[in-house]
Amino acid sequence: MPVAKPESSDSRVIAHVDMDCFYVQVEQRKQPQLRGLPTAVVQYNEWKGGALIAVSYEARKFGIKRSMRGEEAKEVCPQVQLVQVPVARGKADLSGYRNAGSEVVSILARRGRCERASIDEVYLDLTDAAEMMLADNPPQGMETIDEEALKSHILGLNNEDGSDVKENVRNWIHRHNADHRDKLLACGILIVAELRMQVLKETEFTCSAGIAHNKMLAKLASGMNKPAQQTVVPFSSVKGLLDTLPIRKMKQLGGKLGISLQMDMGVNTVGDLLQFPEEKLQERYGINTGTWLWNIARGISGEEVEGRLLPKSHGSGKTFPGPRALKTVPAVQHWLNQLCEELSERLCSDLDQNKRIAHTLTLHARAYKSSDSDSQKKFPSKSCPLRYGTAKIQEDAFNLFQAGLREYIGFYGGKTRGSHCRGWGITSLSVSASKIVPIPSGTCSIAKYFHGQSTSHFSSMQSSDNLNTEATLSLPSGSI
DNA sequence: CATTTCGGGTGT
DNA sequence: ACACCCGAA
Numbered sequence: 001m002p003v004a005k006p007e008s009s010d011s012r013v014i015a016h017v018d019m020d021c022f023y024v025q026v027e028q029r030k031q032p033q034l035r036g037l038p039t040a041v042v043q044y045n046e047w048k049g050g051a052l053i054a055v056s057y058e059a060r061k062f063g064i065k066r067s068m069r070g071e072e073a074k075e076v077c078p079q080v081q082l083v084q085v086p087v088a089r090g091k092a093d094l095s096g097y098r099n100a101g102s103e104v105v106s107i108l109a110r111r112g113r114c115e116r117a118s119i120d121e122v123y124l125d126l127t128d129a130a131e132m133m134l135a136d137n138p139p140q141g142m143e144t145i146d147e148e149a150l151k152s153h154i155l156g157l158n159n160e161d162g163s164d165v166k167e168n169v170r171n172w173i174h175r176h177n178a179d180h181r182d183k184l185l186a187c188g189i190l191i192v193a194e195l196r197m198q199v200l201k202e203t204e205f206t207c208s209a210g211i212a213h214n215k216m217l218a219k220l221a222s223g224m225n226k227p228a229q230q231t232v233v234p235f236s237s238v239k240g241l242l243d244t245l246p247i248r249k250m251k252q253l254g255g256k257l258g259i260s261l262q263m264d265m266g267v268n269t270v271g272d273l274l275q276f277p278e279e280k281l282q283e284r285y286g287i288n289t290g291t292w293l294w295n296i297a298r299g300i301s302g303e304e305v306e307g308r309l310l311p312k313s314h315g316s317g318k319t320f321p322g323p324r325a326l327k328t329v330p331a332v333q334h335w336l337n338q339l340c341e342e343l344s345e346r347l348c349s350d351l352d353q354n355k356r357i358a359h360t361l362t363l364h365a366r367a368y369k370s371s372d373s374d375s376q377k378k379f380p381s382k383s384c385p386l387r388y389g390t391a392k393i394q395e396d397a398f399n400l401f402q403a404g405l406r407e408y409i410g411f412y413g414g415k416t417r418g419s420h421c422r423g424w425g426i427t428s429l430s431v432s433a434s435k436i437v438p439i440p441s442g443t444c445s446i447a448k449y450f451h452g453q454s455t456s457h458f459s460s461m462q463s464s465d466n467l468n469t470e471a472t473l474s475l476p477s478g479s480i
Numbered sequence: 481c482a483t484t485t486c487g488g489g490t491g492t
Numbered sequence: 493a494c495a496c497c498c499g500a501a
Contacts, residue, residue: 001490023501041501043484051483054501066501067483085485085501092485097501118487118500252489255498288490311487321482362494368481381494427481 001252001292006302011181013130013188014123014305016210016218017108017196019101020227022120023054025205026100027083038062039081042070043092049074050084057227089338091318094119095346103203105309110198111191115306123215124195125305130187139173139186149173149193152211153225156237181235185211192230216301217241219251238299243271250296257289273297310354310436316342317364317430325368325425332401332426336363337394339431344390347433351388358433361386361393363400366428367408379408379426386433397431 019025023041028034038059042050049070062077073080086093101119108114113125139145150166157172159165172178173186188211196207210221212233220241221231233241247267248258261267265276265284273281274297282290295301316339326332350356362383369375382400387393406413409424 019501021501043501047482052501053484069483094485094501098486120501252498257497286491313487315486317485319482319484321484323481325481360493366481370481378495383493425481428484430485432487 001289003288003292006295006300008298008300010213010300010302011127011184012213013126013184013191014212014215014218015126015188015192016117016215016222017104017122017124017192017199017207018209018222018226019104019120019205019207021054021056022100022205023085023097024056024083026097028056029100029204031083034081034083037081038064038077038079039083040064040070040073041085042082043085044087045070045082045084048072049082053085089341090335091316091338091342093342100203100205104199104205104207107199107202108195109309111195113305113307115308116310123218123305124192126188126191127184129191130184133187133191134183138183139190140176140178140183142174145170145173146190146193146197148197149189151229152189152193153229153231155221155224155231155233155241179235181213185213185232185234189230189232196228196230214299214301215303215305216251216296217299220245220249242297242299243269245270247272253296257285261293270297310350310356312436313432313434314343314346314350314358314436315430315432316340316346317428317432319366319428320426325427326429327421327425328419329402329405329421330419332429333398335429336397336401336431339429340394340397341390343431343433344388344393347388347393350436355439356436357388357439358386359435359437360384360433361396361400362432362434363397363404364428364430364432365401365404365426367424367426369409369424372423377408380404393431401429 024039027041028039036058039056040052040059041054043053044050049072052064052066052068052070052073055064055066059077059080062080064073064076064080070082073082086096097119105114105116105122108122108124111124111126111129115123117123133139150169152169154169154172157168159168173189175182178186192209192211196209200206206228208222208226208228209230210218210224210233211230212218212221213235217233217238221233224231247261247270248254250270253261267273273293278291278294281293284290285293318335318339320326326335347358360383362381364381365379367379369377382404384396384400387396
């Protein structure tokens with residue numbers, strides 16, 4: 001659990017920006033005739049029409065939900081437009097969505113520290129930008145407030161019957177007697193509205209946003225009014241917001257921990273947590289998680305927005321469900337080669353574009369063992385130093401798999417004849433690259449890592465293709 | 481063992 | 493290093 005020092009007097013301006021049904025928007029930008037139609041993105045479509053992973057708001061009106069099957073969606077709404085995720089090397093290829101996410105990040109990073117939280121979400125620390133605006137052009141003195149900002153939802157703002165909602169927002173932003181925190185959030189409203197308009201103009205994507213004094217509240221708010229809207233959480237409305245909020249709505253509490261709070265402690269809402277002394281929460285959930293929970297109940301979260309525009313790892317994986325389980329070593333090798341090819345390509349792009357090098361290769365697999373003493377044993381993950389070059393990565397990944405398989409099946413494996421094996425099947429495979437670090441500053445070439453090879457030789461092989469097939473880049477661990 | 485494919489994080 | 497949890501399209 002994140003344990004950053006909490007400040008009850010937290011006056012930061014934090015925004016969480018969340019793209020609306022992002023994969024759908026990416027596909028609709030590629031095929032503009034789909035705009036405005038009920039649309040969903042499906043992964044594969046051979047088995048029951050594929051799995052829905054993103055659903056447009058028009059399609060949601062028909063009751064179409066994520067995790068439905070394509071065929072099921074067609075039953076509920078025959079006119080729904082189903083777009084398939086691109087396939088490359090026999091697996092889903094998400095690169096188009098990753099690249100679209102990068103477009104958005106590069107825009108949102110203009111006004112403050114920016115953290116890429118996922119493929120379609122970012123946190124922004126706009127404190128400095130808000131303080132600056134307050135100092136030399138405060139919203140209280142502005143003639144006109146942008147229309148996009150006036151569409152903001154401000155939690156706790158009284159919209160009496162018959163009152164003009166936009167006028168209320170305008171008044172809230174203009175208030176001279178507001179405390180410093182509300183004035184900072186008013187600046188946040190304007191900055192985020194402008195950023196969202198820039199994102200729309202430059203990428204054609206809409207997004208929603210939450211603006212609050214910390215990451216937890218900003219994240220909570222960004223999901224409250226979608227699509228294409230923004231929501232503000234003034235300090236004074238925090239208690240009222242959390243008091244009746246179901247515990248599972250809080251990030252990190254949507255899983256087992258949230259269930260445990262409900263079942264074991266009788267905590268149904270965030271407000272219910274307030275009754276428990278910090279020590280009680282600590283003895284039940286540990287020092288870190290206990291304190292974290294105590295703070296959450298009070299709307300306190302000191303987590304910083306990390307300045308990080310790039311992912312910390314790259315992974316490529318595929319599942320082989322049901323009868324598709326891989327039952328021979330050569331079949332596993334074939335798919336590992338496909339996964340490693342994709343991973344290698346992405347590592348080369350990262351090297352070219354961001355001058356970063358990954359240091360660790362990890363293989364994950366899931367397997368079943370039908371008739372065996374411990375058929376519920378898990379296939380172990382294995383990792384090793386990462387060597388660049390597609391063939392090297394494929395070789396290393398296969399060796400990791402074989403090491404894991406020997407452990408998994410035990411000394412007396414189930415090999416029968418040739419390469420056919422009985423008693424086990426691989427239901428998922430994934431390879432990932434982590435411990436990614438920038439090449440030391442001042443170095444824009446990787447030539448120095450080819451010990452024994454001349455720089456001039458390297459300078460003739462900068463293309464990704466050469467690097468993919470020829471390079472034998474191997475970093476001594478700890479050399480960066 | 482038919483959501484799948486990611487990515488981030490903590491505990492040991 | 494490895495197991496397990498969390499959440500999002």
